Amino acid sequence: MTKSIQPASMSKLGKAFLTWRRYLQxxxxxxxxxxxxxxxxxxxxxxxxxxxxEVAEMLFCDRPTATVIINNMRRYGWVxxxxxxxxxxxxxxxxxxxxxxxxxxxxxxxxxQSGKLFDPLACxxxxxxxxxxxxxxxxxxxxxxxxxxxxxx
Amino acid sequence: MTKSIQPASMSKLGKAFLTWRRYLQxxxxxxxxxxxxxxxxxxxxxxxxxxxxEVAEMLFCDRPTATVIINNMRRYGWVxxxxxxxxxxxxxxxxxxxxxxxxxxxxxxxxxQSGKLFDPLACxxxxxxxxxxxxxxxxxxxxxxxxxxxxxx
DNA sequence: CTCATGTCAGAGAGACTGAAATAT
DNA sequence: CATATTTCAGTCCCTCTGACATGA
Numbered sequence: 001m002t003k004s005i006q007p008a009s010m011s012k013l014g015k016a017f018l019t020w021r022r023y024l025q026x027x028x029x030x031x032x033x034x035x036x037x038x039x040x041x042x043x044x045x046x047x048x049x050x051x052x053x054e055v056a057e058m059l060f061c062d063r064p065t066a067t068v069i070i071n072n073m074r075r076y077g078w079v080x081x082x083x084x085x086x087x088x089x090x091x092x093x094x095x096x097x098x099x100x101x102x103x104x105x106x107x108x109x110x111x112x113q114s115g116k117l118f119d120p121l122a123c124x125x126x127x128x129x130x131x132x133x134x135x136x137x138x139x140x141x142x143x144x145x146x147x148x149x150x151x152x153x
Numbered sequence: 154m155t156k157s158i159q160p161a162s163m164s165k166l167g168k169a170f171l172t173w174r175r176y177l178q179x180x181x182x183x184x185x186x187x188x189x190x191x192x193x194x195x196x197x198x199x200x201x202x203x204x205x206x207e208v209a210e211m212l213f214c215d216r217p218t219a220t221v222i223i224n225n226m227r228r229y230g231w232v233x234x235x236x237x238x239x240x241x242x243x244x245x246x247x248x249x250x251x252x253x254x255x256x257x258x259x260x261x262x263x264x265x266q267s268g269k270l271f272d273p274l275a276c277x278x279x280x281x282x283x284x285x286x287x288x289x290x291x292x293x294x295x296x297x298x299x300x301x302x303x304x305x306x
Numbered sequence: 307c308t309c310a311t312g313t314c315a316g317a318g319a320g321a322c323t324g325a326a327a328t329a330t
Numbered sequence: 331c332a333t334a335t336t337t338c339a340g341t342c343c344c345t346c347t348g349a350c351a352t353g354a
Contacts, residue, residue, distance in 0.1 A: 005191060007274055009282065010173055012289040017170040018213055019296045020163055022321095029322090034343065038158060052312060060168055065345055067313060072343075089311055089353040121160055123295035128288060129162065135277070135285045136165040142276035143172045175345095182346095187319065205336065218321055220337060225319075242329040242335050 020120055027117065031106050036061075037073055041095065041103050044079070049092040051084075078102055173273055180270065184259050189214075190226055194248065194256050197232070202245040204237070231255055 004011075025035055033041075036059050043058060044050060050058075056066035070093060073079045078099035084090035095103075106112060121129050157164075178188055186194075189212050196211060197203060203211075209219035223246060226232045231252035237243035248256075259265060274282050 005177060005188065005195065006173070007272075009286045009289060010273055012286065012293055013166060014170050014174070015213055016289060016292050016296060017167050019293070019299065020159070021167070023296075023299045024158060025321095035158065036344080042158065053310085060171055061344080062346075063312065064314080064347085068344070071313095087311095087354070091312070118299055119160075120163055120292065120296060123291050124288070128291075131284065132288045132292075133162045133165065135281060135288070136162060136169060138276050138281075139169050139273065139285075140165060140172070143169060143176075143273060146172065146176050146271055178346095189320085206334090214321075216336065217323085217338085218319095221320070224337095240329080240335095244336070 016120075023118060027112060028106065031102070031109070033102065033106070036069055037078070038106065040069070040073065040093075041078060041099055044093070044095040044099070045103065049094050051090050051092065055093065073099075076102075169273075176271060180265060181259065184255070184262070186255065186259070189222055190231070191259065193222070193226065193246075194231060194252055197246070197248040197252070198256065202247050204243050204245065208246065226252075229255075 021035065028035070028038060039059065040050070040055055052066050052070060053063060055070060056063045059066060059069065061069075070079065070081070074081065076098075077096055079093050080096050081091045081093050084092050110116070121132070124132060174188065181188070181191060192212060193203070193208055205219050205223060206216055208223060209216045212219060212222065214222075223232065223234070227234065229251075230249060232246050233249050234244045234246050237245050263269070274285070277285060
């Protein structure tokens with residue numbers, strides 16, 4: 001009897017995630033940017049600036065990792081940082097001209113236009129999409145209690 | 154209007170996956186082993202040997218990546234490789250004594266006993282579990298057509 | 307003091323490319 | 331010849347730990 005580390009459903013979930021992430025990464029690879037970097041750029045289209053801890057939250061990573069990602073983006077000149085004048089322990093991350101150009105380049109790419117990308121959920125009926133989303137929300141809610149369990153140990 | 158890279162459900166799926174993987178990794182980190190390495194060891198409990206391309210398939214990664222992972226495991230002495238006598242372009246990957254000891258160590262760890270681990274699906278009723286699994290299978294089936302789409306380009 | 311925020315160094319895994327060797 | 335398997339070198343991103351500095 002094979003001893004598995006995780007329930008079969010979680011393996012399937014992982015497989016779906018990896019397949020999808022690989023596909024997205026491949027679609028943008030010619031633009032020399034990673035998915036996480038693009039996520040940050042896109043977010044910066046809609047807010048004046050981000051704090052590093054907000055980047056960590058949205059990318060669902062820890063703060064040191066966010067620092068690495070931000071530094072990579074600074075190296076490419078897509079963002080720059082300033083001290084928050086109101087609270088000097090914060091950093092503000094701003095989109096640069098170069099970062100906006102990068103975004104334009106990507107947003108105008110033919111195969112990245114909305115409707116051109118593969119739709120992962122196209123296999124679902126509306127009811128199934130809603131149910132899938134509901135189950136994922138429930139799962140994420142449940143997974144939050146992992147942290148509490150950790151503290152008990 | 155925020156332009157997102159992916160449907161909201163896929164973000165939720167990614168979040169669930171990362172949370173779960175992080176939890177599992179943390180559970181075994183004291184044993185100085187990664188999840189992929191442990192998956193390979195566990196599989197080798199049940200088959201006489203593996204070919205590298207089989208490792209790539211089960212880990213859902215490409216073959217060069219599988220080579221890296223196998224080499225890391227060889228470095229720790231958990232596996233060793235021999236030429237397949239029947240087909241000399243194949244390698245056979247075998248579990249070593251040291252690898253078996255590593256497995257024993259992990260299998261006997263108190264907090265890794267079955268039933269002790271956090272159950273990610275405990276939030277679901279039996280019906281929901283079945284539905285979740287069914288939807289994930291359907292999604293994975295659908296995602297297979299990504300490759301076909303790629304070839305058309 | 308405490309707490310949250312941010313950075314840094316270092317290590318390591320993993321992913322990818324391009325090239326090559328090998329065997330079918 | 332073409333094809334499939336495997337490895338290798340090299341690069342890069344991400345992740346984590348542990349420590350530390352900063353400022354509220």
